Amino acid sequence: MLSPIGSFTPIATQPTIAPARLDRAAAPATTQSTSALSGAHEFGNLFTKLVDQVDSTQQAAAVETQKVMLGQTGQLHNAMISLQESSLALGMMVEVRNKLVESYQELMRMPV
Amino acid sequence: MIDAIYSGQNYQLARQMMDATVLRHQALAANIANAETPGYKRVDVSPSFATQLRSALERGGTAESSKVQAQLAEDAMAKAVRPDGNNVEIEKELLALGKNSTEFNFLSQVVSTDIRNLRMAITGKSA
Amino acid sequence: MDIIPGIESATGGLQAQRTRLDVIAQNIANAQTTRGTNGKPYARQVVSFETELIKRMGDSVASPALRGVKVSAVTSDPRQGPVVHNPSHPDADAQGFVHMPNVNMAMEMVDLISATRAYEANLSVVKAGREMAAKCLEIGR
Numbered sequence: 001m002l003s004p005i006g007s008f009t010p011i012a013t014q015p016t017i018a019p020a021r022l023d024r025a026a027a028p029a030t031t032q033s034t035s036a037l038s039g040a041h042e043f044g045n046l047f048t049k050l051v052d053q054v055d056s057t058q059q060a061a062a063v064e065t066q067k068v069m070l071g072q073t074g075q076l077h078n079a080m081i082s083l084q085e086s087s088l089a090l091g092m093m094v095e096v097r098n099k100l101v102e103s104y105q106e107l108m109r110m111p112v
Numbered sequence: 113m114i115d116a117i118y119s120g121q122n123y124q125l126a127r128q129m130m131d132a133t134v135l136r137h138q139a140l141a142a143n144i145a146n147a148e149t150p151g152y153k154r155v156d157v158s159p160s161f162a163t164q165l166r167s168a169l170e171r172g173g174t175a176e177s178s179k180v181q182a183q184l185a186e187d188a189m190a191k192a193v194r195p196d197g198n199n200v201e202i203e204k205e206l207l208a209l210g211k212n213s214t215e216f217n218f219l220s221q222v223v224s225t226d227i228r229n230l231r232m233a234i235t236g237k238s239a
Numbered sequence: 240m241d242i243i244p245g246i247e248s249a250t251g252g253l254q255a256q257r258t259r260l261d262v263i264a265q266n267i268a269n270a271q272t273t274r275g276t277n278g279k280p281y282a283r284q285v286v287s288f289e290t291e292l293i294k295r296m297g298d299s300v301a302s303p304a305l306r307g308v309k310v311s312a313v314t315s316d317p318r319q320g321p322v323v324h325n326p327s328h329p330d331a332d333a334q335g336f337v338h339m340p341n342v343n344m345a346m347e348m349v350d351l352i353s354a355t356r357a358y359e360a361n362l363s364v365v366k367a368g369r370e371m372a373a374k375c376l377e378i379g380r
Contacts, residue, residue, distance in 0.1 A: 074134070077378065227379040
């Protein structure tokens with residue numbers, strides 16, 4: 001399993017989901033070039049879903065922030081939390097993309 | 113996929129408690145402002161909020177508990193301290209204010225730590 | 240509702256207590272005024288408070304609604320002040336009695352302390368609210 005910081009295990013249980021997903025996201029990439037077209041479609045859907053979800057968190061954050069800016073709500077913490085969540089989701093998507101690009105480059109480097 | 117990251121029970125609970133804490137702060141502020149108004153009865157977050165939250169959590173997890181909302185209610189247990197019916201004791205309100213602030217700090221720490229841990233896991237950097 | 244929670248109630252409270260302080264200061268200053276603008280001795284002013292509804296903007300509905308405080312009226316205390324026998328006073332009446340204002344120094348001082356304490360309590364509400372908002376901004380950092 002991908003472990004970002006050596007053997008260090010974070011205390012919260014949630015973070016381990018992220019590395020596991022990176023692992024799963026990277027694995028289909030290696031099978032993409034070798035398996036049937038359906039594999040590629042599956043993975044494409046997975047990534048599209050990820051992009052959609054990130055987009056929706058970004059939109060939710062935008063809505064909350066606008067409410068605070070226009071003085072419609074006094075719940076500053078909701079806006080702050082949504083901002084952090086959406087930036088974190090975007091960060092995860094960026095990392096997934098990086099890993100994908102890396103594994104693709106690895107593939108290309110393999111002597112056939 | 114993203115939703116799984118933010119479904120930790122404590123995280124969701126902390127977000128809800130923050131709403132309740134802000135509401136209580138506003139109630140305490142109103143009580144303190146009206147400490148000398150004749151006939152004013154102190155308000156607070158209704159004490160059933162905690163029990164409702166707990167039972168909703170046991171019933172259906174965070175999906176149920178996120179529907180519980182904190183409400184303001186007149187404090188039925190406060191007794192009148194002045195002849196004009198005003199039942200606000202300023203010392204109690206100030207102490208509750210301090211306690212509430214600390215609780216809010218704690219909740220924001222809970223949420224912050226979760227977010228920081230996630231960021232650490234995602235980016236691999238510990239800063 | 241505002242970014243700093245509780246600030247509308249606290250603002251109303253601060254203004255109301257400030258008015259009360261001003262009135263008390265005026266009472267103390269005029270404790271010896273035997274002839275006011277209407278020719279009669281100064282009448283002690285009393286401030287009365289009442290609640291006012293705070294406008295809530297788009298937050299989760301709550302009942303009873305939050306209420307702030309405002310000064311409803313500044314009225315004169317109708318009680319008569321002490322009557323002192325002092326024939327040499329310029330405002331003495333035919334019998335040599337002077338009607339003094341009905342301002343009791345001890346009561347005014349107690350009122351002053353109580354108003355100051357209430358003012359400081361409202362200040363600590365604002366301070367606590369500001370700290371909460373500052374903590375909010377540090378979430379996730």
